[in-house]
Amino acid sequence: MSDLVTIQGDAEQLSSLVDIPTLNIIDQSAKPLTDTLFSVIAYADDVAKAAAEAVGCTVTLIKTEAELAEELQRLADSINDTPLDFSGEIE
Amino acid sequence: MVYPLTSEAIEATVQKLASDFPLLCTSTVFDKPTQPIDGSPRQYSFLKIGKGISPDRPAALIVAGLHARELAPPDAVLNFFGKLLQAYTAGKPCILPAFEDISGTGYDFLTIPNFTVKAIIECMDTYIVPLANPDGRAFVLGQLAKGERDPQNLLWRKNRSIDLPTTPPDAVGTDLNRNFDIAWDFDRYYSPAVAQSKNFLRGTSKNPESIVYRGPFAFSEAETQNIKSMLDKFPISFYIDLHTWGPNILYPWSIEDSQSFASFMNFLNPQYDGQRDGSGPTRDSYSEYFPNKPPIRLLDRHESIANFMAEAIKSATGERYDTGHGVDLYTTVTTEGIDVTPTTGGSDDYAFSRQFDPFNPSVMHAFTLEAGNEITSFVPNPDYHYPRVEREIHAALTGWVSYIAIWHGLFP
Numbered sequence: 006m007s008d009l010v011t012i013q014g015d016a017e018q019l020s021s022l023v024d025i026p027t028l029n030i031i032d033q034s035a036k037p038l039t040d041t042l043f044s045v046i047a048y049a050d051d052v053a054k055a056a057a058e059a060v061g062c063t064v065t066l067i068k069t070e071a072e073l074a075e076e077l078q079r080l081a082d083s084i085n086d087t088p089l090d091f092s093g094e095i096e
Numbered sequence: 097m098v099y100p101l102t103s104e105a106i107e108a109t110v111q112k113l114a115s116d117f118p119l120l121c122t123s124t125v126f127d128k129p130t131q132p133i134d135g136s137p138r139q140y141s142f143l144k145i146g147k148g149i150s151p152d153r154p155a156a157l158i159v160a161g162l163h164a165r166e167l168a169p170p171d172a173v174l175n176f177f178g179k180l181l182q183a184y185t186a187g188k189p190c191i192l193p194a195f196e197d198i199s200g201t202g203y204d205f206l207t208i209p210n211f212t213v214k215a216i217i218e219c220m221d222t223y224i225v226p227l228a229n230p231d232g233r234a235f236v237l238g239q240l241a242k243g244e245r246d247p248q249n250l251l252w253r254k255n256r257s258i259d260l261p262t263t264p265p266d267a268v269g270t271d272l273n274r275n276f277d278i279a280w281d282f283d284r285y286y287s288p289a290v291a292q293s294k295n296f297l298r299g300t301s302k303n304p305e306s307i308v309y310r311g312p313f314a315f316s317e318a319e320t321q322n323i324k325s326m327l328d329k330f331p332i333s334f335y336i337d338l339h340t341w342g343p344n345i346l347y348p349w350s351i352e353d354s355q356s357f358a359s360f361m362n363f364l365n366p367q368y369d370g371q372r373d374g375s376g377p378t379r380d381s382y383s384e385y386f387p388n389k390p391p392i393r394l395l396d397r398h399e400s401i402a403n404f405m406a407e408a409i410k411s412a413t414g415e416r417y418d419t420g421h422g423v424d425l426y427t428t429v430t431t432e433g434i435d436v437t438p439t440t441g442g443s444d445d446y447a448f449s450r451q452f453d454p455f456n457p458s459v460m461h462a463f464t465l466e467a468g469n470e471i472t473s474f475v476p477n478p479d480y481h482y483p484r485v486e487r488e489i490h491a492a493l494t495g496w497v498s499y500i501a502i503w504h505g506l507f508p
Contacts, residue, residue, distance in 0.1 A: 009473070011470065016434040017433075020429060020430065020431055020432070020434065022429075023429060023430055023431045024431065030429055032299070032308070032428055032437075033298070033299065033426040033427065033428050033437055034470070035427035035429050043427070043429075043434055045429055046470045074245045076476075076477040076481075077244075077245050077250065079478055080167075080240060080478055081240045081243075083098050083100070083478040084102060085098040085099060085101050085102065085105055086104060086105050087098075087105055088101075088106075088109040088112050089105075089109045089112070089174055089175060089178055090112065091113065091116060091117075091178035091181060091182045092116040093182075095182055095183060095188055
């Protein structure tokens with residue numbers, strides 16, 4: 006598993022990261038910040054984050070692996086098999 | 097509300113709405129059941145909400161849940177229309193409750209005035225497909241329930257059908273939002289330089305193992321055939337497809353950049369086959385035609401409606417949404433660089449494209465809402481992300497249906 010991060014850099018810097026096996030840049034997540042600077046959203050482990058920083062990118066944490074796991078646990082706990090009911094009076 | 101609803105609970109909610117509000121709401125089982133590899137064929141339904149039979153009333157189609165992992169929109173759309181029906185029946189405004197998220201940020205009541213509730217029910221017909229990919233959602237929630245905790249393994253996007261009995265597990269499913277018949281045959285539509293570029297193939301793919309696999313042929317999937325059948329049967333002139341995440345409000349085109357001066361330059365014209373150049377500042381030899389002639393001024397109208405929705409969301413949540421042509425809002429990184437990414441086979445482009453049919457040239461308005469952001473993501477925390485994404489969807493829908501029911505009735 007990996008952290009969810011934002012990575013900022015120019016086109017050349019970000020393109021150089023695409024083949025890192027433990028970096029999963031989410032498709033179509035790139036956003037232009039200036040004419041030359043972009044941000045992408047990615048799942049990245051420590052190796053991938055270090056590689057991004059090594060080429061001059063800025064890596065910002067969105068959620069840690071532990072936070073992601075905790076959120077997924079909450080989501081699993083709240084799966085709801087009961088239909089919504091709108092037949093009563095408005096609260 | 098407790099979220100996420102299972103696919104079965106969503107279908108049961110559809111049936112319950114139809115039975116609780118029989119004069120305002122009907123449910124219809126789709127002709128084609130889904131064909132999942134990991135279960136039995138599944139029957140599922142759509143809703144029609146509206147009271148009255150005026151032939152001039154506009155009809156709208158709302159689709160949610162085409163992508164399996166995008167959990168919030170199906171729940172949000174049902175909650176929105178359930179509360180709307182409840183308010184109409186009580187003769188009261190529709191009040192979506194205030195809440196505070198875990199960071200302490202407060203979100204005020206979202207009130208839809210009585211007049212607007214009445215107009216939405218009485219002045220338009222609203223068709224709703226709350227869950228367009230029930231097998232995909234069942235797969236995601238099943239994995240979650242089994243203990244899968246790697247978000248990258250939970251991000252299933254496609255449906256659960258297979259092309260051939262010999263399909264390997266990695267090649268299950270079609271990206272339903274690449275399976276509609278608009279530039280689906282992208283090798284014919286684009287120049288080879290575009291259709292074979294890494295950037296393009298990250299947005300749409302012929303590879304069944306890709307998460308954006310377009311399927312073996314256009315409308316190969318029961319789920320997309322069912323949406324097409326609704327567009328064929330009903331006089332729908334407004335279409336919106338609800339997704340996560342953005343925050344963006346898109347309108348056509350996503351297959352190309354757009355222009356409004358040369359009507360002959362369009363996806364139907366075989367003269368341009370194999371020459372279309374995608375989108376981007378250096379690719380200006382071809383752009384897809386987007387009508388904007390008076391009196392309708394369709395492009396201006398799309399921009400106005402998108403901005404109206406964006407303002408409604410900002411007012412309700414503070415979130416700033418980008419609005420624009422789909423192709424301008426999707427950008428991808430590949431080893432070849434960063435570029436805008438055209439996508440083919442999308443439901444909004446397909447719905448929009450139908451007005452170019454010379455035998456059925458009725459005006460169509462088409463949008464995609466990409467709700468939420470990278471923090472709320474595909475798998476929102478039910479305690480504080482879900483309500484926020486839901487509020488954004490509710491605010492957007494309030495703006496969208498209000499426009500149709502009130503303004504479009506006054507200025508068709």
